[in-house]
Amino acid sequence: MSHIDQQRFILSLQDVVKTYVMGDQKVHALSGVTLNIRKNEYVAIMGPSGSGKSTLMNIIGCLDVPTTGSYSLDGEMVANKSEGELAEIRNRLIGFVFQTFNLIPRSDIFHNVELPLIYGGIPRAERRELAERAIEQVGLADRMKHKPNELSGGQRQRVAIARALVFNPSIILADEPTGNLDSKTGEEIMAMFDKLHDEGQTIILVTHEDLIAAHAHRTVRLRDGKIETDELRRDAAAA
Numbered sequence: 001m002s003h004i005d006q007q008r009f010i011l012s013l014q015d016v017v018k019t020y021v022m023g024d025q026k027v028h029a030l031s032g033v034t035l036n037i038r039k040n041e042y043v044a045i046m047g048p049s050g051s052g053k054s055t056l057m058n059i060i061g062c063l064d065v066p067t068t069g070s071y072s073l074d075g076e077m078v079a080n081k082s083e084g085e086l087a088e089i090r091n092r093l094i095g096f097v098f099q100t101f102n103l104i105p106r107s108d109i110f111h112n113v114e115l116p117l118i119y120g121g122i123p124r125a126e127r128r129e130l131a132e133r134a135i136e137q138v139g140l141a142d143r144m145k146h147k148p149n150e151l152s153g154g155q156r157q158r159v160a161i162a163r164a165l166v167f168n169p170s171i172i173l174a175d176e177p178t179g180n181l182d183s184k185t186g187e188e189i190m191a192m193f194d195k196l197h198d199e200g201q202t203i204i205l206v207t208h209e210d211l212i213a214a215h216a217h218r219t220v221r222l223r224d225g226k227i228e229t230d231e232l233r234r235d236a237a238a239a
Contacts, residue, residue, distance in 0.1 A: 016069035029055040031225040044213035047222035095164030099179035154185035
């Protein structure tokens with residue numbers, strides 16, 4: 001694929017292989033994955049345990065690099081970056097939302113959301129403005145000084161979404177974002193992802209639940225380290 005072709009996609013993996021050496025054995029977690037995602041797509045990645053979806057998420061999220069193959073994210077080739085360069089790309093281009101929220105218990109909501117901006121060297125006044133805007137975006141402006149243990153599970157996940165949004169990332173990467181929530185609260189969180197997508201955000205969702213994946217417009221299923229199916233939802237294809 002040419003550089004011009006890659007520019008059409010916010011994310012482009014070409015023939016990505018990831019091999020782990022475990023003792024005398026080589027484990028092929030990904031075996032030649034090619035995946036292209038456009039700006040403002042809403043994609044669910046699914047697959048059974050051991051299918052490679054966690055490895056794929058780690059590579060997309062710049063938490064790991066391919067053994068072979070190429071990866072372009074928002075026009076940058078990232079497959080051969082150093083740890084420090086990967087950390088900078090992660091902070092700037094990717095907003096993570098995890099199943100376990102990953103909030104700092106002793107810090108209030110404002111500080112939890114502000115943290116990526118501190119790491120990014122953003123000046124204090126600008127940090128305050130960006131963090132407050134992200135917290136307001138998820139409907140928690142009146143909870144800014146509360147600590148995580150003073151919030152419900154759904155509210156904590158909203159804080160995690162605000163933290164993911166604070167740098168205005170190219171991609172929101174959500175790993176089982178409703179896994180620790182009851183079904184009603186999970187649907188409320190998914191409604192928030194739907195709204196973010198409607199506002200122009202690119203969302204990649206890793207899940208094992210069909211009901212959660214149904215919110216996405218495209219579903220990529222992995223099996224044995226390869227893409228088994230890659231399907232657009234019928235109404236999304238028609239649009």
